[in-house]
Amino acid sequence: MSGTDRDVRVAVSMLTLVPGGMGGSETYARELTRELARVPSIDARAYVGRVAAGFSAGIPEVVVPEVDGGPSTRERVQTLLGAARHRHAILGRMGGADVMHVPFTAPVPWPPAGLPLVQSLLDVQHLDLPQLFGRAERLYRRRYYDHAARRAQAVVTISEFAKERIVAQLQLDPATITVAHLGVDATAFTPHLGERERFLFYPARGWPHKNHARLIQAVDLLRRDDPGLRLVLTGGGLDTLGEFPDWVDVRGLVPLAELRELYRTAACLVFPSLYEGFGLPPLEAMASGCPVAASGAGSLPEICGDAAVLFDATDPEAIAAGVRAALADAAGLQQRGLAQVTRFTWEGCAAAHVTAYRAAAHR
Numbered sequence: 001m002s003g004t005d006r007d008v009r010v011a012v013s014m015l016t017l018v019p020g021g022m023g024g025s026e027t028y029a030r031e032l033t034r035e036l037a038r039v040p041s042i043d044a045r046a047y048v049g050r051v052a053a054g055f056s057a058g059i060p061e062v063v064v065p066e067v068d069g070g071p072s073t074r075e076r077v078q079t080l081l082g083a084a085r086h087r088h089a090i091l092g093r094m095g096g097a098d099v100m101h102v103p104f105t106a107p108v109p110w111p112p113a114g115l116p117l118v119q120s121l122l123d124v125q126h127l128d129l130p131q132l133f134g135r136a137e138r139l140y141r142r143r144y145y146d147h148a149a150r151r152a153q154a155v156v157t158i159s160e161f162a163k164e165r166i167v168a169q170l171q172l173d174p175a176t177i178t179v180a181h182l183g184v185d186a187t188a189f190t191p192h193l194g195e196r197e198r199f200l201f202y203p204a205r206g207w208p209h210k211n212h213a214r215l216i217q218a219v220d221l222l223r224r225d226d227p228g229l230r231l232v233l234t235g236g237g238l239d240t241l242g243e244f245p246d247w248v249d250v251r252g253l254v255p256l257a258e259l260r261e262l263y264r265t266a267a268c269l270v271f272p273s274l275y276e277g278f279g280l281p282p283l284e285a286m287a288s289g290c291p292v293a294a295s296g297a298g299s300l301p302e303i304c305g306d307a308a309v310l311f312d313a314t315d316p317e318a319i320a321a322g323v324r325a326a327l328a329d330a331a332g333l334q335q336r337g338l339a340q341v342t343r344f345t346w347e348g349c350a351a352a353h354v355t356a357y358r359a360a361a362h363r
Helices: 025-034 074-085 087-093 135-151 161-172 212-222 256-265 281-285 298-302 316-328 330-341 346-362
Strands: 008-014 044-047 061-064 101-103 117-120 152-159 175-179 201-202 230-234 248-252 268-271 292-295 309-310
Touching: 008 025, 008 268, 025 044, 025 268, 025 281, 025 346, 061 087, 074 087, 101 346, 117 346, 135 161, 152 161, 152 292, 161 175, 175 346, 201 212, 201 309, 212 230, 212 268, 212 316, 230 256, 248 268, 256 281, 268 281, 268 316, 281 298, 281 330, 292 298, 292 316, 298 309, 309 316, 316 330
Parallel strands: 008 044, 008 101, 044 061, 101 117, 117 152, 152 175, 201 230, 201 268, 230 248, 268 292, 292 309
Antiparallel strands: none
């Protein structure tokens, strides 16, 4: 196959997808399928389990009835067992594909030797911060992340930071790794540059690296000078973090319209994550005219540029100081943020994937 004189046929395998439970990677996969439908040279088809039926945007979708997953460990094991048990039948439905792409990292099912694999590996946090993961999760990632990356003909990641860490931890050839920055559809957000409400906003699942405890400490410090200041949290798994002070509004998973309204009205987005392969919320906040104060860890300096105040996320005092600085320079951050977000588009993200598909098909 030349890769230029006919379509590249891509089987987009998303059998581990559990909608509502996978954070920003869901946004990535959904937007990618929408953009791939607009690329004339790509013939992509999505494969999902029963729990994710209807997820794909734009490209044809095949629901695999033998796979029905869920968020629990037991349900995830059932997904893997079901895919393994019916591997030949599932691969038969993918017949004719030139490459298999796994946006959710784990190759389920494992492709046969003759079918090139493109793996999306968004980060290697489990290797950089292993203390945040249980033994079972580390073993799972060793097989379905690390081993798969070494077998893949091409790896797609989402920042130069993530690529650097993948090369360092897995000793992959940098030439096999394509950086596809995530995008923001700026037209879907309405910037609000006027007076904003007196609350800070943090949209993040209750994962350890999201650093909620230090954020609470930082806001407690800020409230000494501004007792009316509140904190709004959204995202799944927040009920695992214990009790919150009464000035914290814990909303959990919220509809998209409510999320966008929070971006539009918050005094500041505070993003104290200890590790990010990319970090979409700061860009979504910028598109909404919301000032941003963010951690200086991981990819965030690369993504935020000069459009956010960066702080040391391991120090509550530093977090509080970063928020104060962002509030003081709100107008400047708003203007720089609106410019910064235009550098990240889903069209550009999809174009990088096409490069990876073609490279894999040639190897």
